[in-house]
Amino acid sequence: xxxxxxxxxxxxGLLALCAALALWALLARRxxxxxxxSGEPVAPTAATEPRAPRDAGLTPAEPAEPADPTxxxxxASSAPAREPEADTxxxxxxxxxxxxxxxxxRGRVWLRTRDGSFERRLVIDPYGRFHAEGVPAxxxxxxxxxxGLFERQLVLPDRFELTTRxxxxxxxxxxxxxxxxxxxxxxxxxxxxPARIGLRGPGYASxxxxxxxxxxxxxxxxxGIFTFDVVTPGGLAATTELEFEPxxxxxxxxxxARVKDH
Numbered sequence: 635x636x637x638x639x640x641x642x643x644x645x646x647g648l649l650a651l652c653a654a655l656a657l658w659a660l661l662a663r664r665x666x667x668x669x670x671x672s673g674e675p676v677a678p679t680a681a682t683e684p685r686a687p688r689d690a691g692l693t694p695a696e697p698a699e700p701a702d703p704t705x706x707x708x709x710a711s712s713a714p715a716r717e718p719e720a721d722t723x724x725x726x727x728x729x730x731x732x733x734x735x736x737x738x739x740r741g742r743v744w745l746r747t748r749d750g751s752f753e754r755r756l757v758i759d760p761y762g763r764f765h766a767e768g769v770p771a772x773x774x775x776x777x778x779x780x781x782g783l784f785e786r787q788l789v790l791p792d793r794f795e796l797t798t799r800x801x802x803x804x805x806x807x808x809x810x811x812x813x814x815x816x817x818x819x820x821x822x823x824x825x826x827x828p829a830r831i832g833l834r835g836p837g838y839a840s841x842x843x844x845x846x847x848x849x850x851x852x853x854x855x856x857x858g859i860f861t862f863d864v865v866t867p868g869g870l871a872a873t874t875e876l877e878f879e880p881x882x883x884x885x886x887x888x889x890x891a892r893v894k895d896h
Contacts (some may be wrong), residue, residue: 729743738778837854
């Protein structure tokens with residue numbers, strides 16, 4: 635069909651305008667997508683810079699300072715303090731004393747170091763037991779005291795030696811039997827009188843007073859040689875010795891100390 639006249643020219647112009655608009659839209663779409671002939675995305679070029687991160691424009695963080703070894707962290711400073719350690723140089727002492735098969739009446743223990751830097755008094759309970767903590771290790775001396783029976787004077791060892799090591803539990807189990815000793819003091823004229831008796835022997839370095847009767851009845855502990863140094867108020871002196879043989883039974887000895895002029 636052939637179209638002529640003004641209507642034909644108008645229709646031709648309209649078709650040309652539509653073709654131009656379609657071409658422009660296609661070109662604009664390709665430019666926006668920036669695709670190659672294969673359809674793959676094109677890598678950004680120098681003209682197309684990547685999008686800046688959200689925090690662009692902010693000042694970059696400065697590098698951290700090196701840790702100061704002299705500073706204490708909060709966790710370390712807030713940690714609970716370590717409890718003090720136990721005194722490993724000390725000794726715990728526990729013991730029991732029996733006299734002739736029974737606990738001594740109102741017994742006591744005098745505990746001290748050999749150099750005299752430490753001293754403590756301990757009470758012996760009705761079962762004969764005694765206990766002490768925090769005792770210095772090394773060489774110790776134990777002195778024992780108790781009440782005698784009836785008219786006899788009980789004299790227990792006052793230099794019982796014990797060697798301990800730091801941190802140990804020292805156990806002292808004593809089962810002693812006493813020896814009966816009767817001492818008569820007579821002056822040069824043969825008359826009795828007061829005196830003072832120094833007693834030396836295994837575990838002993840004691841002194842015993844003698845009244846006007848010149849007689850003292852003692853209960854002692856141990857075996858071996860015992861020395862009695864008798865001195866009167868006037869300065870007269872005498873020395874006598876007694877040896878106890880080994881044994882668990884009760885022994886009785888009588889000593890007559892005659893004091894003479896020098």
